[in-house]
Amino acid sequence: MTKSVEGADVLADQAARAGTHDVKVAASKVSVFYGEKQALFDVTIDIPARQVMAFIGPSGCGKSTFLRCINRMNDTIDICRVTGSIEIDGANVYDAKIDPVLLRARVGMVFQKPNPFPKSIYDNIAYGPRIHGKAKAGSEMDTIVEASLRRAGLWNEVKDRLKEPGTGLSGGQQQRLCIARAIAVNPDIILMDEPCSALDPIATAKVEELIDELRERYTIVIVTHSMQQAARVSQRAAFFHLGHLVEEGATEHMFTNPSDRRTQDYITGRFG
Amino acid sequence: MSATTLLAIVLTLSLIGYLWGRANAAALKKSGIGMHSIPAYHGYFVALSCGIPAFLLVLVWIAAESTVIDRLILAGLPSYVTDGIEGSRMSLILSEIKSVAGGRIFGTPDQAILDAAARYNVLRGTASLAMVVCALAAAIAGMAFAGSRLSAEFRARNSVDGIIRWGLIVCSILAILTTLGIILSLVIESLAFFSRVPVLSFLFGMEWSPQTAMRADQVAAEGAFGAVPVFWGTIFISAIAMFVALPVGLFSAIYLVEYANGTVRSLVKPLLEILAGIPTIVYGFFAILTVAPFIREWGVAMGLSVASNSALAAGGVMGIMLIPFISSFSDDAISAVPQSLRDGAYALGATKAETVRQVLLPAALPGIVGGVLLAVSRAIGETMIVVMAAGLTATLTANPLEGVTTVTVQIVTLLIGDTEFDSPKTLAAFGLGLVLFLSTLALNVVALQVVKRYRERYE
Numbered sequence: 089m090t091k092s093v094e095g096a097d098v099l100a101d102q103a104a105r106a107g108t109h110d111v112k113v114a115a116s117k118v119s120v121f122y123g124e125k126q127a128l129f130d131v132t133i134d135i136p137a138r139q140v141m142a143f144i145g146p147s148g149c150g151k152s153t154f155l156r157c158i159n160r161m162n163d164t165i166d167i168c169r170v171t172g173s174i175e176i177d178g179a180n181v182y183d184a185k186i187d188p189v190l191l192r193a194r195v196g197m198v199f200q201k202p203n204p205f206p207k208s209i210y211d212n213i214a215y216g217p218r219i220h221g222k223a224k225a226g227s228e229m230d231t232i233v234e235a236s237l238r239r240a241g242l243w244n245e246v247k248d249r250l251k252e253p254g255t256g257l258s259g260g261q262q263q264r265l266c267i268a269r270a271i272a273v274n275p276d277i278i279l280m281d282e283p284c285s286a287l288d289p290i291a292t293a294k295v296e297e298l299i300d301e302l303r304e305r306y307t308i309v310i311v312t313h314s315m316q317q318a319a320r321v322s323q324r325a326a327f328f329h330l331g332h333l334v335e336e337g338a339t340e341h342m343f344t345n346p347s348d349r350r351t352q353d354y355i356t357g358r359f360g
Numbered sequence: 361m362s363a364t365t366l367l368a369i370v371l372t373l374s375l376i377g378y379l380w381g382r383a384n385a386a387a388l389k390k391s392g393i394g395m396h397s398i399p400a401y402h403g404y405f406v407a408l409s410c411g412i413p414a415f416l417l418v419l420v421w422i423a424a425e426s427t428v429i430d431r432l433i434l435a436g437l438p439s440y441v442t443d444g445i446e447g448s449r450m451s452l453i454l455s456e457i458k459s460v461a462g463g464r465i466f467g468t469p470d471q472a473i474l475d476a477a478a479r480y481n482v483l484r485g486t487a488s489l490a491m492v493v494c495a496l497a498a499a500i501a502g503m504a505f506a507g508s509r510l511s512a513e514f515r516a517r518n519s520v521d522g523i524i525r526w527g528l529i530v531c532s533i534l535a536i537l538t539t540l541g542i543i544l545s546l547v548i549e550s551l552a553f554f555s556r557v558p559v560l561s562f563l564f565g566m567e568w569s570p571q572t573a574m575r576a577d578q579v580a581a582e583g584a585f586g587a588v589p590v591f592w593g594t595i596f597i598s599a600i601a602m603f604v605a606l607p608v609g610l611f612s613a614i615y616l617v618e619y620a621n622g623t624v625r626s627l628v629k630p631l632l633e634i635l636a637g638i639p640t641i642v643y644g645f646f647a648i649l650t651v652a653p654f655i656r657e658w659g660v661a662m663g664l665s666v667a668s669n670s671a672l673a674a675g676g677v678m679g680i681m682l683i684p685f686i687s688s689f690s691d692d693a694i695s696a697v698p699q700s701l702r703d704g705a706y707a708l709g710a711t712k713a714e715t716v717r718q719v720l721l722p723a724a725l726p727g728i729v730g731g732v733l734l735a736v737s738r739a740i741g742e743t744m745i746v747v748m749a750a751g752l753t754a755t756l757t758a759n760p761l762e763g764v765t766t767v768t769v770q771i772v773t774l775l776i777g778d779t780e781f782d783s784p785k786t787l788a789a790f791g792l793g794l795v796l797f798l799s800t801l802a803l804n805v806v807a808l809q810v811v812k813r814y815r816e817r818y819e
Binding site for chain 1: 705707710714
C-alpha cells in the first residue's frame with residue numbers, strides 16, 4: 089500500500105492495488121462534444137497494459153480527440169464536453185475525486201510537433217519531477233535526468249551539453265527529448281499524438297525503436313497516420329471513422345483480415 | 361491669381377493629359393497593334409508627367425518667393441536707411457514696408473519706405489504672374505514630353521511604377537528630414553545654453569533654481585542649473601509609475617490570456633483599452649482632484665506629512681495611464697507563445713500558475729521587456745499629468761510623499777510666459793529637452809531591438 093493520504097491520489101492507490109492489471113485503460117461509452125458538434129460517438133474500448141495500442145483512421149475521425157480524453161487534456165478547451173467513463177486501473181478519470189493535474193503526471197503525453205520548453209535540456213527533463221516534488225535538486229535530480237535521457241536513447245548525444253537550450257536540438261532529438269521529459273515523471277501510460285509526423289525517416293526509425301523498448305515498462309497509446317508505422321510498432325490497433333470506433337483488435341489480424349468493409353478500404357488506401 | 365487656383369488649373373491639365381493619353385492608346389489598340397501596357401497606364405503616365413513638375417515648381421516657388429523679394433527690397437533701399445542697422449532692426453523696417461504696401465500706414469513714413477512699398481507691390485505682382493506662367497509651361501512641357509514617348513511598345517506600366525517608387529521615397533525622406541530638423545533645432549539652442557552654462561555643471565550639478573534676473577537692473581539670484589534634482593524627479597516618478605503599472609498590467613494580461621473565458625475577455629479587454637484613450641490632461645484632473653487629496657488625508661490620518669503635490673499621486677496616476685500599454689504588450693507576447701508549449705506543460709501535470717510562471721513568462725519575456733521599456737520611455741516623456749500633479753521645486757528626495765519636479769514640468773515652466781531667448785533660464789529648457797530626448801531615444805532603440813529579436817523567434 090502507498091503511504092498517500094486517502095483520496096489525495098486515487099490513481100496511485102488504485103495502481104498499487106491493481107498490480108499488473110491486464111486492462112490498463114477501460115473506456116466505456118465515451119462521447120465528446122465541441123459546443124453543439126459531437127466529435128466522438130459512444131467509444132468503448134479496453135487498452136491492455138504494457139503493449140502498444142495504435143489508433144488509426146482518416147483525419148478528423150476523432151482518434152486524437154479520444155487520446156486527449158485519457159489524460160483530460162480536453163479540459164483545457166472551454167467548449168469541450170466529455171460524457172461516459174474512462175477507467176485507469178479501475179478508477180474513473182472523470183470522477184470528481186480525480187485531480188487532472190495528478191492524472192497527467194501518471195499519463196504522459198507526446199505531441200505531434202516536438203515542443204521542448206525554451207529552457208536548457210536539463211531543465212526540460214527536470215521540469216516535471218520538480219513541479220511534482222519527486223526529487224530534490226542536486227544529485228537526486230541528476231540521476232532522474234540521466235535515467236530519463238538514457239531510456240529515451242538521447243543520453244550519449246546530449247550528455248556534454250545539458251546546459252544548452254533544448255530548442256537547439258534537431259527535430260528528432262527534440263521529440264526524443266519530449267519523450268524523456270514525459271518519462272521523467274514516471275508515468276504508467278504514455279500517449280503519443282502522431283509523434284513522428286514532423287520527423288524525417290531516420291529520426292522516425294529511432295523514435296519507433298524507442299517506442300518498442302518503452303513497451304516493457306509503459307502502456308503506450310499512439311495515434312498515427314501511417315499504416316506502416318502502426319504495423320511496425322503496435323500490438324493492437326483501433327480504427328476510427330467519423331467519430332465512431334469501427335473495429336479494434338490485434339494489429340496483425342486487423343491488417344491482414346479486417347472484419348469491417350471501411351477498415352479494409354482505409355487500409356488498402358481506397359480513402360483517407 | 362492665387363496658388364490654389366493655379367493648382368486647380370494644373371490638376372485639370374493633368375486630367376486632360378490622362379484622358380488624352382488613354383484615348384491615344386485606346387486608338388492604337390483599336391487599330392490592332394499589340395500594346396505593352398493597357399491604355400489607362402498611358403493616361404496615368406501623361407497625367408503624372410504633366411502634374412508633378414508643375415506642382416513641385418509651385419511648391420519651391422512659394423517657399424523661395426518671399427525671401428527673394430525681401431532681399432531685393434532691402435538691397436534697393438537707399439544707404440541712409442540701412443546704414444548701421446542689422447538683424448532684428450532690419451526686419452522691423454521690412455515689416456513696416458510690408459504694412460505700408462498692404463495699405464496700413466501709421467504716422468508719416470520716410471519717402472524711401474514709400475518707394476520701397478510701391479516696388480514691393482510691383483515685385484509681388486510680377487512674381488505671381490511669373491509663377492503662373494512657369495507652372496503652366498512646366499505642365500505643358502511635361503505633357504509634351506510624355507506624349508512624345510507614347511507608342512505601342514512604350515512600357516507605361518513600368519514607368520508609372522518608377523514614378524510611384526520615387527513618390528514613396530520622397531515621402532519617407534521627408535519624415536526623416538523632419539526628425540533631423542527637430543534634432544538640429546534642439547541641438548542648436550542647447551549649444552547656446554551650454555555656451556553660458558558648462559555641460560558638466562549642468563549634468564552633475566546638485567542645485568536647480570533657474571530664476572535669473574530678467575533685466576539688468578533687477579536684483580535676483582544668479583540662477584543655478586544643476587539638472588540632477590530634476591532628472592531625479594523624473595526617474596523617481598517614472599519608477600513609482602512602473603511600480604503601479606508593471607504588476608497590474610502584466611497580471612491583468614496573464615488573467616486575460618490564460619484564465620478568462622471568451623465572454624470576460626471580450627468585455628474586459630475593450631474596457632482596459634478605454635484607459636489608453638483617456639487624454640492625459642484628464643488623468644491630471646484625476647491626480648490633483650482625487651488621488652492627491654486622498655493620499656494627503658490618508659497620510660494625515662497616519663500622522664505623516666504629505667505634500668499636496670506628492671510624487672506618489674503623480675506617479676501613481678501615471679502608472680494607471682501606463683497599465684493598458686503594459687497589458688497590451690504582455691498580452692501580445694503571451695498570446696504569441698505557441699499553444700504546443702502550454703500543452704507540453706499541462707501534459708506533464710503542471711497547474712495553470714506553474715505553466716504561466718515557468719513556461720509562458722520565460723518564453724514571452726523578451727516581448728514583455730520590450731513593452732516595459734517603451735512604457736518607461738513614455739513615463740519619462742509624459743508631461744500633462746506631472747505638470748498638473750507634480751511639484752515645481754526640485755528636491756532630491758526618496759520620500760514619495762514629498763513633492764518633486766520633473767524634466768518636462770521644468771521645460772513647461774521655463775518656456776511659459778514672457779521669455780527672451782538669450783537668457784540661460786529659457787535656454788535651459790532646450791538643454792533639458794536634449795538630454796530627455798537622448799535618453800528616451802536610447803530606451804526606444806533598446807526596446808525595439810528587444811521586441812525585434814522576440815519576433816524573429818516565433819514567426
